[in-house]
Amino acid sequence: MTPDVGPREAALRVTNLHKAFGSLDVLRGISLAAHEHDVIAVMGASGSGKSTLLRCINLLDIPDAGEVHVGGELIHMCFDRRGQRTAADPRQVDRIRTRLGMVFQRFNLWSHMTVLQNIIEAPIRVLGVPRRRAIEQADQLLRKVGLYDKRDDFPAYLSGGQEQRAAIARALAMEPEVLLLDEPTSALDPELVGEVLKVIDDLAAEGRTMLIVTHEIGFARAVSSRTIFLHQGMVNEQGPSRQVLDEPRSERFRRFLSGGNWGRAALTTPSQTGGNE
Amino acid sequence: MVTLDLHGYGWMLWRGLGLTILVGLGAMGLAVALGLLGAWGKLSRYRAARWLAGTYTTVIRGVPELILILLVYYGVPTLVQDLAASAGRDLRVDLNPFVAGIATIGLIYGAFATEVFRGAIQAVPRGQIEAARAFGMGRALLLRRVVLPQMWRFALPGLGNVWMVLIKATALISVIQLEELMRSADIAARATRLPFTFFFAASLFYLGITIASMLIQRRIESWSYRGAPRGQG
Ligand SMILES: Nc1ncnc2c1ncn2[C@@H]1O[C@H](COP(=O)(O)OP(=O)(O)OP(=O)(O)O)[C@@H](O)[C@H]1O
Ligand SMILES: [Mg+2]
Numbered sequence: 364m365t366p367d368v369g370p371r372e373a374a375l376r377v378t379n380l381h382k383a384f385g386s387l388d389v390l391r392g393i394s395l396a397a398h399e400h401d402v403i404a405v406m407g408a409s410g411s412g413k414s415t416l417l418r419c420i421n422l423l424d425i426p427d428a429g430e431v432h433v434g435g436e437l438i439h440m441c442f443d444r445r446g447q448r449t450a451a452d453p454r455q456v457d458r459i460r461t462r463l464g465m466v467f468q469r470f471n472l473w474s475h476m477t478v479l480q481n482i483i484e485a486p487i488r489v490l491g492v493p494r495r496r497a498i499e500q501a502d503q504l505l506r507k508v509g510l511y512d513k514r515d516d517f518p519a520y521l522s523g524g525q526e527q528r529a530a531i532a533r534a535l536a537m538e539p540e541v542l543l544l545d546e547p548t549s550a551l552d553p554e555l556v557g558e559v560l561k562v563i564d565d566l567a568a569e570g571r572t573m574l575i576v577t578h579e580i581g582f583a584r585a586v587s588s589r590t591i592f593l594h595q596g597m598v599n600e601q602g603p604s605r606q607v608l609d610e611p612r613s614e615r616f617r618r619f620l621s622g623g624n625w626g627r628a629a630l631t632t633p634s635q636t637g638g639n640e
Numbered sequence: 641m642v643t644l645d646l647h648g649y650g651w652m653l654w655r656g657l658g659l660t661i662l663v664g665l666g667a668m669g670l671a672v673a674l675g676l677l678g679a680w681g682k683l684s685r686y687r688a689a690r691w692l693a694g695t696y697t698t699v700i701r702g703v704p705e706l707i708l709i710l711l712v713y714y715g716v717p718t719l720v721q722d723l724a725a726s727a728g729r730d731l732r733v734d735l736n737p738f739v740a741g742i743a744t745i746g747l748i749y750g751a752f753a754t755e756v757f758r759g760a761i762q763a764v765p766r767g768q769i770e771a772a773r774a775f776g777m778g779r780a781l782l783l784r785r786v787v788l789p790q791m792w793r794f795a796l797p798g799l800g801n802v803w804m805v806l807i808k809a810t811a812l813i814s815v816i817q818l819e820e821l822m823r824s825a826d827i828a829a830r831a832t833r834l835p836f837t838f839f840f841a842a843s844l845f846y847l848g849i850t851i852a853s854m855l856i857q858r859r860i861e862s863w864s865y866r867g868a869p870r871g872q873g
Contacts, residue, residue, distance in 0.1 A: 421774055423770055423773060423774060453778070454778075457776040457777070457778055458776065460773070460774055460775065460776040461775065461776035463774075465771070465774035465775070467767060467770070467771065467774075469767055470767075471765070471767035471768050471770065471771035472768075472771070473768050473771070473772070473786055473790075474765070474768065474790065475789050475790050475793070484775075484785065485772075485775035485776065485777065488777065488781055488785060489775060489776045489777055489781070533775075537775060537776075
């Protein structure tokens with residue numbers, strides 16, 4: 364692909380990403396591209412590196428090798444004096460991060476701020492949006508995720524589902540080009556999953572570009588355009604969601620899909636999610 | 641009701657109390673400032689900063705407070721004079737006991753505050769820090785908007801303890817002739833030959849400060865917890 368065909372350039376392109384923690388090779392050459400309006404579901408067993416993949420995209424973890432392009436812009440990397448790979452320009456990273464909304468498994472709302480304050484914080488402080496405008500926009504988002512009546516509550520007083528919807532609103536307030544969602548429902552009680560999936564469903568219908576790690580197979584089939592299955596640090600299978608979810612070609616993926624609800628199994632042992640928080 | 645007959649020395653104790661509180665507040669301010677600096681050093685990326693902060697807390701913890709007070713009060717002027725002399729100048733330096741007291745007590749308790757702040761900063765949930773980074777906040781913004789506001793909440797109980805111990809430790813600076821509460825009681829006790837009366841009175845004053853401090857601390861803590869109960873993140 365030629366680099367200068369702006370409109371056709373992928374919203375997010377990951378090329379040959381590698382990441383190891385000590386001797387543990389977590390990502391061993393992952394490539395993927397999300398074009399505008401794509402919703403990509405990322406699946407894989409617990410520990411297969413799904414969170415690490417998202418975290419390497421916005422450089423919460425530094426990939427050992429590989430490239431990340433956001434809207435055609437390459438995140439420049441270099442080696443520091445000790446030979447550690449690092450971002451060449453921290454300001455570029457901060458700027459790129461404002462274009463990538465992140466939704467965490469454990470919400471990670473700022474607990475000393477109300478819901479509204481959580482949402483307007485980064486737009487005001489990072490993007491320099493005037494306070495009045497930020498509040499108007501936040502109120503709109505709060506209505507959209509059905510949390511307007513909770514706008515002045517602190518996160519501790521919300522249910523998990525409400526917290527996650529607030530976290531989604533917080534991410535949307537940055538008007539990101541791509542949303543990264545890391546198992547947005549797997550820390551929730553089963554009866555709260557629906558309300559969050561509904562919000563994400565609406566976002567997909569709006570044409571948001573999303574990369575979403577999920578164990579909800581039905582949801583992935585209904586909402587995502589493509590599914591990627593990670594196994595042993597590599598893309599084991601990928602393709603249009605309906606196709607690969609209904610007729611997985613790889614033995615591993617088939618076993619994963621028929622193995623029942625991996626997500627549930629993982630969330631009963633939260634210690635396994637270690638690196639995410 | 642038993643009344644203490646202070647033989648006309650009551651005013652002296654009150655004045656001493658005032659001075660004790662002043663020294664205490666000054667030293668606490670210094671301790672908080674040094675503590676923030678020390679915690680920043682201990683958690684710094686830079687090895688030199690970590691080393692400096694580590695040395696500071698180790699030295700302070702390893703040397704008796706009384707010695708540190710005497711070292712600062714007598715040692716610093718001597719050092720300055722010697723330095724001046726070696727530069728061919730004749731300089732006479734006297735350290736004001738009030739300033740020396742605040743400096744030394746602040747220096748000592750800054751080391752304890754360092755540990756309090758370090759623990760408090762580390763108690764801020766990691767996920768919330770990552771969220772801030774993921775939204776493009778730089779280091780300064782992250783510190784100012786996410787870490788510091790939450791850190792205070794975790795630091796307050798520890799700082800309260802530092803204050804209680806610190807205010808009692810100000811009694812030590814009576815050795816450098818500052819007429820704070822302890823020295824005032826001592827002077828009055830010698831003059832009247834009634835040591836029990838005056839030391840007992842002084843101990844009531846110290847107790848009074850501590851009780852008042854506990855009440856204030858409770859107020860501040862409940863204010864700092866407003867809105868968000870713990871267990872978040
Ligand atoms: N900071 C870290 N240091 C060391 N090991 C890490 C770190 N982060 C993740 N790991 C390890 O890397 C592997 C992949 O972790 P990751 O969190 O990406 O998995 P995951 O696919 O998201 O799993 P889950 O479904 O449980 O969330 C795991 O074995 C994990 O223990
Ligand atoms: Mg994960």
